[in-house]
Amino acid sequence: MYDTLIENIGQLILPAEGPLKGDAMKQLEVKENMAIAFHEGKVAWIGTNEEAQKLKASERVDAMEKTVTPGLVDPHTHLVFGGSRENELALKQAGVPYLEILKQGGGILSTVEATRAESEDDLYEKAKQTLEQIAAHGVTTLEAKSGYGLDREAELKQLRVVKRLNEESLLDLVSTFLGPHAIPPEYKGKEEAFLEEMIRLLPEISAEGLAEFTDIFCETGVFTIEQSRRFMKASQELGLQTKIHADEIDPLGGTELAVSMGAASADHLVAASEEGIDNLAEGDTVAVLLPGTTFYLGKDHYAKARKMIDRGAAVALATDFNPGSCVTYNLQMIMSLAALKMKMTPKEIWNSVTVNAAHAIGRGDVAGCLSVGRTADVVLWDVPNYKYIPYHYAANHAKAVWKSGRKVWERRGAHVFSVPQPGQGC
Numbered sequence: 001m002y003d004t005l006i007e008n009i010g011q012l013i014l015p016a017e018g019p020l021k022g023d024a025m026k027q028l029e030v031k032e033n034m035a036i037a038f039h040e041g042k043v044a045w046i047g048t049n050e051e052a053q054k055l056k057a058s059e060r061v062d063a064m065e066k067t068v069t070p071g072l073v074d075p076h077t078h079l080v081f082g083g084s085r086e087n088e089l090a091l092k093q094a095g096v097p098y099l100e101i102l103k104q105g106g107g108i109l110s111t112v113e114a115t116r117a118e119s120e121d122d123l124y125e126k127a128k129q130t131l132e133q134i135a136a137h138g139v140t141t142l143e144a145k146s147g148y149g150l151d152r153e154a155e156l157k158q159l160r161v162v163k164r165l166n167e168e169s170l171l172d173l174v175s176t177f178l179g180p181h182a183i184p185p186e187y188k189g190k191e192e193a194f195l196e197e198m199i200r201l202l203p204e205i206s207a208e209g210l211a212e213f214t215d216i217f218c219e220t221g222v223f224t225i226e227q228s229r230r231f232m233k234a235s236q237e238l239g240l241q242t243k244i245h246a247d248e249i250d251p252l253g254g255t256e257l258a259v260s261m262g263a264a265s266a267d268h269l270v271a272a273s274e275e276g277i278d279n280l281a282e283g284d285t286v287a288v289l290l291p292g293t294t295f296y297l298g299k300d301h302y303a304k305a306r307k308m309i310d311r312g313a314a315v316a317l318a319t320d321f322n323p324g325s326c327v328t329y330n331l332q333m334i335m336s337l338a339a340l341k342m343k344m345t346p347k348e349i350w351n352s353v354t355v356n357a358a359h360a361i362g363r364g365d366v367a368g369c370l371s372v373g374r375t376a377d378v379v380l381w382d383v384p385n386y387k388y389i390p391y392h393y394a395a396n397h398a399k400a401v402w403k404s405g406r407k408v409w410e411r412r413g414a415h416v417f418s419v420p421q422p423g424q425g426c
């Protein structure tokens, strides 16, 4: 007797075990007329719809010939923050560059001010609501960064919020310490001292299990390659794995640094050099691309996903959800941008938001794939096939989402053509 049986599946999408590099990203198993069963939070059976008819389950779900995939994995978010930055829209329209807004004390620094001012409980409540929206869009595992505290108290406050969200929600959150995200006003002109301050926090963060990864914003006017190397080395010495915001705006060489340090991921990579792309193909670092950010910053040049895959790199996609440079948690929208702006194929895109995304955050063995014995993180999409989601952009196509076999979200009907009856929600 299974707990849940999803039957009558039009297409069941089964990414291979990864990380998938280069040509391996071009393959994706798509099975038709299938069914899948869960038991005690795990995938317990996968077979044809015909075979499924003799199985017994407490709950049967008719997929109505639609598409079922693993739960999506979002490997780069700035989930926890205070305030919002809609006032910067006018500056953007006036053509003020992102780094110039930051230099003038806005951008990240305005979110830092708001985050420092909010209580831990308020930050938790706000992030909790966002998390529910994220799950509603088909994501069952995600990474969440600090980086809007920039002092001991406020950074730890953010990390504690991520820890609590992970413990109290059904989703899996992977925590990243991004202390070196910007230079706070009180350290202006004293960048080295600030970086040392952030390095001094590492033993406490590691000992208390407040983060698994660290990250640094390696960019003109923020942190240099040399500083990034030092921070990554200090992190690794304490058993923390590393990530880096690399070559987003200027080609500083963060991609090469990431591979040489064995970073789990190098993120953004819009301005990555040819050598950096070759290094990715040779190394173990996953390239996490964030086309939503390029779109939101109004730029024309996207990361060279085609070249990266064709040369042999492992590519993942993420939202970069944050209050400044990418204000969306809809990973399906990012899938469309990957197709339209980076010429990724639908198969490559699905591998990038499942198996490879999981590997970018150290969850390759528990998330991103579906096979018997694996965690039952599953999405039923209201679409006829896997190509449909990148094609029909900016909508939420999720119909039902299961995390560890438990339904965490389900689309209810609208009442546009009929008035709801008492007790009938929408």
Ligand code: IZC
Pocket: 078, 107, 108, 111, 217, 245, 322, 323, 324, 325
């Ligand atoms: O708040 O602007 N790029 N960090 C580096 C960000 C964007 C987040 C933000």
Ligand code: ZN
Pocket: 076, 078, 245, 320, 322
């Ligand atoms: Zn980011």
